[in-house]
Amino acid sequence: MPRVVNEAAYEARRNAILDAAERAVITKGYEQMAIADILGELKISSGAFYHYFDSKPALLKAMVERRADKVEPLILSIVHDPELKALDKLRRSFAVLDREKIEHKQLVFAFLRVWYSDENAIVRQKLYSARIKRITPWLEAIIRQGIEEGVLTTAYPDQAARAVLSLFEDIGFASAELLLGEESSPEDLPRLQRLVEGSADAVERVLGAPKGSIHVASREELTQWLFPAENLAENNV
Template identity: 65%
Template sequence: MARVVNEAAHAARRNAILDAAQRAIATKGYEQMAIADLLGELGISSGAFYHYFDSKPALLAALVERMGSEVEAQILPIVHDRELGAIEKFQRFFATADRWKLAHRDLLLAYTRIWYADDNAIVRHKLHSTRIKRLTPWLEEMILQGSQEGVFQTAYPDQAARLIISMLEDFGYAFAELFLSEECSQDDLPRLERIAVATSDAMERVLGAPANSLWLATRDDLAQWLPPYSSSVGTSTMNREASVSEGD
């Protein structure tokens, strides 16, 4: 019993540190976030902090990993839903991920400035490898289902899954390049939409899926990622997910 209590206390303290870091990054930015500020807010010693995280980059990596777990909790029920067809699963997969991202937009935009800096190239590569291991089995399961249903035409579901992840990764790089430019504005929306359309088209071709069946994001969704930012975060994505549900 004591071990269970200790494990629960350990997890609670670790999450409290992550929560404080998440707030600091969203409000101050990663570079301005000081470990000392976190210690003061939480009332803990530096020794207690370094018991959980050995560095500031390790803290950032843990935050990203936790966000991935949060998305996983929402996506896995879709992947394993036996009532949904493969294309519907892919549509809901992307819609759910988009809704979560828009709900955490300010934090993710703050991360974008950090994550695509040259100093984080090695950590970024490691996390890409982690995403490959985590996402490939989910995507492969949906691709195999689509092949059985005759809506996907690919003889290599495992490699197709990895290619899709790489395409999404490239989309992230393209968005970061656009977002991090000093002139980024709503005038860049056509360019961002073109990149999204091209990525969707490429995924459909890799899977041998019907045209326009795996649309990544609506124009309204994409617009919310460009300044000036809308306050109605997540609305268009939720409407899109609702329209998918109504089509069942």
């Protein structure tokens, strides 16, 4: 007889493994995290683990995908809201993404430390391609609405959507290089602020949006990424 799989039990065990992996990544770092750490915490066998994930990179990919899956319904509710104008949809969508990063800042930093390394280039590229396929239609729909409303002027909404996502990918690389430096200093804040402002300007130009349409993080918002709270006074930020 074919084996009956309890889907709820399967997802519960898979999520338990991902939860344990996230804790290990935050406390030890991805490179130092061992599969044995997860096995020990959950009291499961290696066979049970490999039933869900065939490698450590596959586990990393699943952790990132799960975060995206949690944000997706929030974004879609904005995209499909008939009461919202296009620029409001853009602002709210970006705000949701920013809030998700702030709420899981420790995990974001842990991911950044390995995400842009050469060793994870293949996983990163696969997920980037998946994001393009998933997010481009949503962003394109907002852009087309903005064109109809007369607030966006790009003649190529499909390519504009891809270009915006490419800009975000490049921002990730540049931000990681700055945020993960061995020692943060007050001089890094203007550099980060310029990076964010320049990126917002680039997105507005790609979309043909009015100046100031895209929210730019404040000095206070950027500071919490560069410095731990206990070091703010010391750095006079």
